[in-house]
Amino acid sequence: MEEPRNPINNISAEISDKENQIKAERLQAGFLAGSISRRGFMTGAVALGATLAGASTIVEQAMAATPKAGGRLKIGITGGSTSDTLDPGQILDAFNINVLMGQTRGNMTRIRPDGQIEGDLCESFEASNGAKTWKFNVRQGVEFHNGKSMTSEDVVDSIRHHMGEDSTSAAKGIVAGIKSIKADGKYGVVMELNEGNADITMALSDYHLNICPSNGDGTIDWQSGVGAGAYVLQEYDPGVRAFTTKNPNFYNADTEAWFDEVETIGVIDPTARMSALSTGAIDCINNVPPKTAGRLGKMMNVKTLISTGNKQITLPMHCDKEPFTDPNVRNAIKHIVNRQDWLDKVLYGYGELGNDNPIGPANIYRATTDELPQRQYDPELAKSLLKKAGHDGLSIKFHAADTGFAGAVDAGSLMAESAKAAGINIEVVREPNDGYWSNVWTKKAFSACYWSGRPTEDWIFSLIYASDAKWNDTNWKNSSFDKLLLEARAETDQAKRRAMYVEMQQILHTDGGLCLPLFQSEIMGYRTSVGVPDQVGNDWELDGHRCALRWWKA
Amino acid sequence: MNNLLFMIVKRVALGVLTLILLSLLIFLSVEALPGDLAQEILGQQATPEAVAAIRKDLGLDLPPHIRYVNWLGGMLQGDFGTSLALKRPIIDLIAPRLQNTLFLTLYTACIAVPLAILLGMMASLFRNSYFDRISNASALSAISMPEFFVGYILIYFLALSGYFPSMANITPSTPLFEKLYACFLPALTLTLVVTAHMMRMTRAAIINILALPYIEMAHLKGVRPSRIIFRHALPNALAPIVNVVALNLAYLITGVVIVEIVFVFPGLGQLMVDGVRFRDVPVVQASSLVFASAYVGLNLLADIISTATNPRLMRRK
Secondary structure: OOOOOOOOHHHHHHHOOOHHHHHHHHHHHHHHHHOOHHHHHHHHHOOOOOHHHHHHHHHHHHHHHOOOOEEEEEEEEEOOOOOOHHHHHHHOOOHHHHHHHHOOOOOOEEOOOOOOOEOOOOOEEEEEEEOEEEEEEEEOEOOOOOEEEEOHHHHHHHHHOOOOOOOOOOOOOOOOOOEEEOOOOEEEEEEOOOOOOOHHHHHHHOOOOOOOOEEEOOOOOOOOOOOOOOOEEEEOOOOOOEEEEEOOOOOOOOOOOOOEEEEEEEEOOOHHHHHHHHHHHOOOOOOOOHHHHHHHHHHHOOEEEEEEEEEEEEEEEEEOOOOOOOOOHHHHHHHHOOOHHHHHHHOOOEEEEHHHHOOOOOOOOOOOOOOOOOOOHHHHHHHHHHHHOOOEEEEEEEEEEOOOOOOEEEEEEHHHHHHHHHOOEEEEOOOOOHHHHOOOOOOEEEEEEEEEOOOOOHHHHHHHHOOOOOOOOOOOHHHHHHHHHHHHHHOHHHHHHHHHHHHHHHHHHHOOOEEEEEEEEEEEEEEOOOEEEOOOOOOOOOHHHHHHOOEEOO | HHHHHHHHHHHHHHHHHHHHHHHHHHHHHHOOOOOOOOHHHHHHHOOOOHHHHHHHHHOOOOOOHHHHHHHHHHHHHHHOEEEEOOOOEEEHHHHHHHHHHHHHHHHHHHHHHHHHHHHHHHHHHHOOOOHHHHHHHHHHHHOOOHHHHHHHHHHHHHHOOOOOOOOOOOOOOHHHHHHHHHHHHHHHHOOOOOOOOHHHHHHHHHHHHHHHHHHHHHHHHHHOOHHHHHHHHHHHHHHHHHHHHHHHHHHHHOHHHHHHHHOOOHHHHHHHHHHOOOOHHEEEEHHHHHHHHHHHHHHHHHHHHHHHHOHHHHHOO
């Protein structure tokens, strides 16, 4: 895969003399840190043997890497729909996540580009009672866009919006572990959980859990689109266009939110997105199809941005249905998928091999390849596993539609082909895209699916793989896995937690009904007129959907 | 004149009946699709509790016939209803989209109709000449290509070189001239798609009339060919031409969702597709009623014009 960013990023690469190389590296470090002037760096680098062109490239890059205020960012984004609303409980896809979470509103906490959690509208938090009781300190002096001061009441009501029996929120499951949340003075919030959870702060960064102003009667005002975020919502046409302007009172206005205005435009068609980017009608786009990503890199004034997070392609097998009741059969299936072949042909190389384990590049406690060796295509092993299970050859059906994941039907055909060597006959059933999630996924014993992944181990495990999980799409039940999940959740010692999560990944890998062949990269494009920091978040596309906050007009 | 009035009343009554039948048909089709609004909104994240809560909230737990009768009752009183997904009055949703769609239709019609009729007349005037053959062949090639393909080709040649914008994402506040500029490519795409039909119909209708004895008489009198066509043939060929123009205008209102997507144009088609995707029945009903009314209305208008311009039909006893 080509690497389009930063053609030269180290001046010492241009210098042949070993000693001068080290000097040049020091010089560059000093310049980037600001202790050496631009002129000092240029003359120094040329004196050490670098070319003038090379030195000025470094300078240009450094200049472009310094954020500067002003300008308008135009985002061309997918996932917009005319039926979108401003209700945080019904945020569905990229367009609304970017506009509502990334621009106009904030959450209690948020995820930094390096994957760690930090306070957002709550500036700090601490746990007690085995991570069962949490105290949050609401940031003081923050104003909503309508001038109302933010207090603990707004935070409490915003979370309660998703809780309770008759909540229509899609985030109902995320807040299910919260027993109660109440205000403690004007700027304190106390949260009681049903059981200890060291990751609740991560869960609170979920894109649904925006902080909106309270109406004073326990409900929140989401209808007006008022928030306390970096940009003020001026115009909102669902799925079509949103227009926001800089909030001068944003609490972090000195270090973030550089643009004066942000225009978010819903562009469903990939060709329309690419042509608008290449003509400069928009500044950045998400969701570039892997098929055409190579062309994007060749366009004038356009750069490709690739981030591999936890977005994953999964093939759930129902452990309570024949023939998948036997773990040997499940493992045989996991061995007949030619993962490298899928990566090359389905994702055109934009991704990473999966290891039948949902913990991905954006998680902290991902098992290393020493702890969990990469599973490979091995039809001989699959054959012997089948024999162990008492099968001599096997015929199964694989149900797929492009809603499951893009290219699912083709991927199924690849699998059917590679399975023949193990004596397994796979019939690929093409299902309609319409109603796929309600009629095929979780109904058929073997189907295609994808998950955008979750930032914490606990979250995705308890969402899908615990015995009583809401979306247990493999119907897998394992008591030692469940026990470890509870223990790890309340454990605050990092090393112990890591050991437990690694063990859980091993259990899932060897016993689970999950075949996870690939992690899929997000491919984005942006014009060189936009500055992008070196480290971008991989929790969501477009820098964790905070491009309006962290990028700038170069 | 009474004939004409009677025809209008009869046709309007039939039109209303058609619309009601159609709304029932649409309702049943959306009901027959797998899944409902609650499941579609929640997608992969649908849990039984959240689905039940949304259904109850929106009244989707009522039996279908009651929901249909409720909707029809509101409709007859002029209430388009409320979008299930947005909880916003549908009229607020449809009005700006319809305005955009009508703008694009009108824009396209202003280019396509004069062009098609002029080309058709010229083609009949210079029948079997190179001009006739070339204009026929190019119009037919344009109509044979799928709309999105025509759109992409125009983007490739006219947008990537910077002459015209590839996105027509207009807003109500966009000034008129800018709107015309932004929508030029979608209008041109649609022009290429609809011109052939109208042009060939004009040519055929005029050629048909040119074979009649009174035209031969005019020839014998020594009238110039262009005068024969403009003065004697065209007025008598108007009926079929007006009909085909109406049909194409109706198509421009209802059938341009693909062009909308390619050029990121916020029109009515996209609204309806989203409505179907999320099983938002009231939105689908309302948009299909608008589409159907466009068909019924434009056809009626075409019939009125062809009757009014034809003395034989007007004075029939």
